[in-house]
Amino acid sequence: MTTQPPEAFQPVLTVFMLVKSLPEWLAIPGDQRHEALARHVEPVLARYQDEVRVRFYDVEFYSANVTDVWIWEARSHQAYQRLVEDLRDTPFWDRYFQIVDILPGVANTYGAKPLAA
Template identity: 35%
Template sequence: MVTLQTTSSPVLPEHEDDPHRFHIFVMVKTTRHWLDLKTEQRLAFLHEEVIPLLRRRPELKVRWFEPEAFSTRATDVMICETDDLSAWAWFCDHLRETRFWDHYFEVLDIMPALEGNYLA
């Protein structure tokens, strides 16, 4: 018999410090345009176009993962964390205006989620 503990929090106890933090998983696939760039050119693009956007929205944190050795669908996964979905929406809108979106990367899926809130 499994007994669930109930708490006054809508999330698991280990997530009570940030119950409203969203994690947005963005699955992308690199294009030939990105793969043909040298490392210096890739870094220049990130420093000139993507990082300035992130600096304008410090409430958004981004982590980058590369599953290409294990996946044929997504070559990269960007995980964004924020308590403010308007920050994500702003970043996403502005990212679409750069060569990131549909030039260097094909955006396959965007999945927003709350961490461990299945007891809600």
Template identity: 35%
Template sequence: MPTESFAPDAVLSEHEGLAGTFHIFMLVKTTRHWLDLPNHEREAFFKTTVFPILRKRPQVKLRYFETEAFSAVASDLLLWETIDLNAWAWIADHLRETLFWDHYFEVVNILPAMEANYPAMIHAA
């Protein structure tokens, strides 16, 4: 019986042109500790704790969305974008060592994803 050998594609067709960009959706829920802080202390926490961590791994970009008016599961959604999963893992490890993780924010879920071109492929056909 003949055996066929298949070499895996480096990139799935629906991911062509995305250069291996990962989007990591982090669903978080604010804790009472965070909600009780005045706004200037919240800003100070990000400026003195979170932003210095992010500056050490500039290959990871962060976008921050508020969902509390629409969801009881998560109050905020952080969207991390990177082509370097090691840099993302470094950030996650360092955030765990701060009051961000499980003190000010409960990390509800982390969903890594790649943006799909599949809908665009179907539409173009």
């Protein structure tokens, strides 16, 4: 997936996807996990590389409820929705990872207003 300069990518939607790795994923040796990502997830990300970008955060050291936070930024709600539909067709959705919560948001428009000084 190509990295775009920050100024070139202007998302209208940010989604915080809270996920928990499942025992089947944890039972796969590390090198095979990378192969599974390359086989199932990278093609989906490549399809939407101009419309959606993602960052992955590990949080298992700080939370018992979730192991990862996937932060999605999308140029449109439709692009994000299509990406999720495609991900649902992979083993990563509900087989390897439980999607615990999905928190969509937009940039802080209230905070963009100038503060009274």
